[in-house]
Amino acid sequence: MEVTLLEATSDPEELVCKAARNDYSGEFVGGQPFDATMETVEGADMEEKKETLIGHLLEHGHFGPFEHPQITFAVKGVSRSCMAQITRHRHVSFDVQSMRYVAFDDIDPAKVREGELVVTPPSATDPDWVGRNQKTGDIDEETVERRTEVFNDTIEHAVESYQELLDLGMPPEDARFVLPIGTKVNIVMSMNARMLMHVADMRAAADAQWEIRNLTEDLLDIAADWCPITFAHYEEHMKNRKNRLAP
Numbered sequence: 001m002e003v004t005l006l007e008a009t010s011d012p013e014e015l016v017c018k019a020a021r022n023d024y025s026g027e028f029v030g031g032q033p034f035d036a037t038m039e040t041v042e043g044a045d046m047e048e049k050k051e052t053l054i055g056h057l058l059e060h061g062h063f064g065p066f067e068h069p070q071i072t073f074a075v076k077g078v079s080r081s082c083m084a085q086i087t088r089h090r091h092v093s094f095d096v097q098s099m100r101y102v103a104f105d106d107i108d109p110a111k112v113r114e115g116e117l118v119v120t121p122p123s124a125t126d127p128d129w130v131g132r133n134q135k136t137g138d139i140d141e142e143t144v145e146r147r148t149e150v151f152n153d154t155i156e157h158a159v160e161s162y163q164e165l166l167d168l169g170m171p172p173e174d175a176r177f178v179l180p181i182g183t184k185v186n187i188v189m190s191m192n193a194r195m196l197m198h199v200a201d202m203r204a205a206a207d208a209q210w211e212i213r214n215l216t217e218d219l220l221d222i223a224a225d226w227c228p229i230t231f232a233h234y235e236e237h238m239k240n241r242k243n244r245l246a247p
């Protein structure tokens, strides 16, 4: 998978602070310079003032101001299974690569075994991988070799069948019914900073599946550059306190 930043609100934390100060100020935040808006907030300089205010908001559950900054990510090559999970979040906006208008007719089915078009879960190849809902304990090399063989044979055959159905004139939106749920998809998704923390609450947690956890950790890495004070605070004080942002 690959996750990149497409667009984001510039000065997101200044925006959070302006929105929050609006709530407690007699002055109009739209009509004054930012340093006047922040004048009574504790801190030796503007960076410290922002830290004080943002930390206070997050600690006291005053999450509304974090709904103003928006960020848009482009995500490449997650499974349709992962897509089904992330698209459950109703305050995130999505664009999903179509299987009606994009046909995978030029993929070499043999390359599917090597990771093209279909995501390979670690449990298909890694004997040491322990999945949360795994029914058996340790597995031997022979078992994992058989897993790899069954997995690869199945996805290769599925892609061959899909391409044969396309050759037989079936429309891509119907031929896709034979493709595996691990088929890769590209997604563009937008959300606000509060929602990103909520997604992380749910999807960076230990009980989430490895793929959406990896995706969420990549989102958080980008967010740490975008809103450094907010996501440093989130990482240090709030992460793994599940469902805190939308109780």
Ligand SMILES: Cc1cc2nc3c(=O)[nH]c(=O)nc-3n(C[C@H](O)[C@H](O)[C@H](O)COP(=O)(O)OP(=O)(O)OC[C@H]3O[C@@H](n4cnc5c(N)ncnc54)[C@H](O)[C@@H]3O)c2cc1C
Pocket: 088, 089, 090, 091, 198, 202, 203, 207, 208, 209, 246, 247
């Ligand atoms: C580990 C894990 C396992 C899961 N397993 C399953 C499963 O087996 N089957 C399944 O169907 N789903 C499953 N889910 C999905 C889960 O039930 C939620 O649908 C998903 O995580 C979206 O999160 P959310 O409910 O917080 O809603 P979001 O859409 O992210 O909304 C954010 C918040 O807004 C509020 N909200 C939004 N819409 C409403 C509404 N209509 N009414 C009231 N409040 C609302 C809630 O406070 C909500 O928390 C799983 C999720 C996780 C993390």
